[in-house]
Amino acid sequence: MTQPDNFGFNEEAALLKSSARKFFADKFPTSTLHALVAGDHRPDRPSECLWDRSLWQQMVDLGWTMLAVPEASGGVGMPAVAVAGLVEELGRAAFPCPLLGTLSATYVLAACGAAGEQALAEIAAGSSAALAITNAAGSWSAGDTDVRFADGKLNGGAWYVQDARKVGRLLVSAHTDAGLGLFWVATDAPGVNVQADTIVDLTRDQAHISFTDVAAEQVSANGLAALGQAMPAVWTMLAADMVGAAEWQLQTTVEYVGTRQQFDRPLGFFQAVKHPLVDVMLQIDQAKSLVYNAACAIDCEPGRALQAAHMAKASASEAAAYASGRSVQLHGGIGFTWECFVHLYFKRQKHSQMLFGDAAWHRARLADIVIGPLAATAS
């Protein structure tokens, strides 16, 4: 299969992206985000789950949460490049909601074959979901789970589950006698206990979840294969979110250094300010090009998707880290305050940076593909 030159980013995709941009700009400016999530500044505040459910419902009504669900399961079946465009805008707004989790679950379920169709239909009908596939050690390798499935029941714990308190469904990975299985569980099912983590990022919630004799529907008996097929999309969408957020950080900082004057000049005049901002732009552009490259590979050349997605997430993680640091630093004292908006993105980006593997993790896997696995003697 060959890839289209324009990544397959067609008119429909452009329309979706621009309407998402307008949606968030109109309904959820950063001041609204700040008012919503930054009410309690105490560092030891209990973790809350603050989000705008009615806006989320509007997104569901617009069909955005079922974009990636195949048409056969009642969804829209949009290509990943189009979905990435929407997610980039979501990241630009840092909108707290379970869209990323729902999309991630969608991609995994779509890789599960017939057994995943019922769950996909639920997403198409408006259910939200989160991946519960990480163990207590925080391993990002598919298959590292602390949950077991035996005698028709799930037992154990899943960690670092994103937006767990916002979603209705969990896609859980668990060891079975026959290898890794994937299970579809309602968050309010008996035996599911969602314990909120206290996290730095104000735009998400996160939890660890214990399962005690939870009856669950198995959606895949070959979880490793399904996750292997779907993780490139999970990483690519997260990277798209980070690219959008980094663009917000860049534009906001550029605006600030254009208006703030010191030494009788706007700060942006000084090269110690100007050049790092250019470097932020270079990193964002690299990450953005790699995101659409990965999305296009997912759509048109699946054999290249894994490599491309490792590159996208590694690049986005670096860009997010650099953009975050510069956005605070170049705002000076005001950038160090709770009142200034930059910390909201700073924290979201630091969270996204490590989520599902940081840059070094993805590069190590990329090296295994491109160079070949590490020789046994060297390790």
Add this chain to the structure above:
Amino acid sequence: MSDSASKDSPEQAEFREYCRTWLQDNRPPDPTVRLPLSALEIMTTEQLTYLQAWQKAAYDAGLVGCDYPEAVGGGGRKDCQRVANEEMLAARMPYFPNIIGLGMAAPTVFYHAQDELKQRLLPRLFSGEDIWCQGFSEPGAGSDLASVQTFAERRGDKWVINGHKVWTSLAHFAEWMIILLRTDKSHKYDGLSYFVVPIRSALGKGVTVRPLIKITGETGFNEVIFDKLEVDDSYRLDELGKGWQVAMTTLLHERGAGELQTPRSGGLKNKGSHATTAANLIELARTVQRDGHAAADDPLIRDRIMQQLIREVGFAQNQRRARVPDLLDHPMRLLLQNKLLASEISQQTSELALEVAGASASLYLGDDNAPAGGQWNLAYMNSYGMTIAAGTSEVQRNILGERVLGLAKSK
């Protein structure tokens, strides 16, 4: 990446087929001399003659200047140079020696010269029979190009030129020079005018060319001294005092952001050419030992090689995204990054290669044991030429900060 052929217009598709066949049937003989990494380091007549023969053949076949009108010696095609370039690069042909001519002089002459001058100059420029050079920089005018002092004084229909240009690549072989001159000392920008001047025919008669030696030990650039050289007013491009605007056309194309695609060929594998790519870096890491193991098995080295690979692929994908308007926030944002990224990625990759090479990084071109024949050292040192020439990386960051991000101008 994608097979670009799938997006060809019918004209492009037919032309691509033609290029492919022609290149298959007309591969030039292998060079008998070592070729330098790029045309900017051509030192000997043997090197030049070989490369000129290739450019002439490619031009005669219609692979050079494809998008220029036939009236000026071009192919009269639409968006076909890119196609020819892709095919020539894929076929791993030699590069073109007239690099300044094709990349900078041709578009400038095309957009700013009188018809008669275009018709006279461009065919021999495309064919490579006339080598061109660029006389912009001076001892006192580098990054601050508009401060050039080489002066042209009007004498009726003629101009008399006095002054000193430096770093003039290929001047030692050039027939012609594009030159930025001061015609009025009282205005910095509006006091500049742009000319083409024949320099080879004036050697010893108002023009002196002296080679300068690069940090690699190679020659390739020169200083050019003008002592009362007389040139005709018909060699002036555009209006008097419009030199700065004309120079912007040159610089835009030099930095790969111009309208007209520069004819590009290259990739020929021989003793002298060695691409600075992550793939070659991986090859090197497989062969070099570190603590008894292949460097390719050192996790830190692997990580850094992957960083370079990601930059390289990211750059290629930037080129692709630059043609998708819906994925661009600012039309010039990616184009203006090209020169900066290409030069810095090449510098980082070759620098890392030398680290990977370890002790053998000490060996240079003349040593039989040098990895890749010493080319990594050559590439690394020459990469500084790339981050300095055509607007330094610092100047590129100023341009990006000011033109794209809209930050306050430093001057």
